[in-house]
Amino acid sequence: GAGVSQSPRYKVAKRGQDVALRCDPISGHVSLFWYQQALGQGPEFLTYFQNEAQLDKSGLPSDRFFAERPEGSVSTLKIQRTQQEDSAVYLCASSLPLLGLYEQYFGPGTRLTVT
């Protein structure tokens, strides 16, 4: 079946612009995670949804970052007034928790470059 898809794959934004990154999880996966990955580093947790409920947003770096999943499937990560330090790859992962195990499947990511 189809995996996790993300769009756009690449985004260049001028400092101060707003951007919206989309994630289409695997059909039926109730859990959805957003991670930020800097060059040469491991992914860092941003936020987590269970269906449409955002249960954890402790990793969002500032109030310029906002995520939603209104119908419990597609999710959007929005970054307002982008800054150079926001440049990174943004990864989305989905999971169908089974017996308490969150096996996560990642999308290809969106590479954001802020100039």
Add this chain to the structure above:
Amino acid sequence: QQPVQSPQAVILREGEDAVINCSSSKALYSVHWYRQKHGEAPVFLMILLKGGEQKGHEKISASFNEKKQQSSLYLTASQLSYSGTYFCGTEKRGSWGKLQFGAGTQVVVTP
């Protein structure tokens, strides 16, 4: 606090073995292992839940010592396709699958 992975990098000839370690200072519920090739998404390898548990994926296996909060990934008879960066992700109990990833171990397998 992110887990600590070692070594940072390893170069292998095809057919050689390697071990990657992942340790945490916090009590863990599970450990997840992923492999990421350059410019691609991390690919799930395996998840370990119980102390002492071992699992395998092809000729890649892993163990989890719950008491020591340590996990090790074993690459046996390495193949060219094993090249990539390996990440461990650790999960605390009750954290809904939220993972903290190590900085990664870059593995290069040469012919």
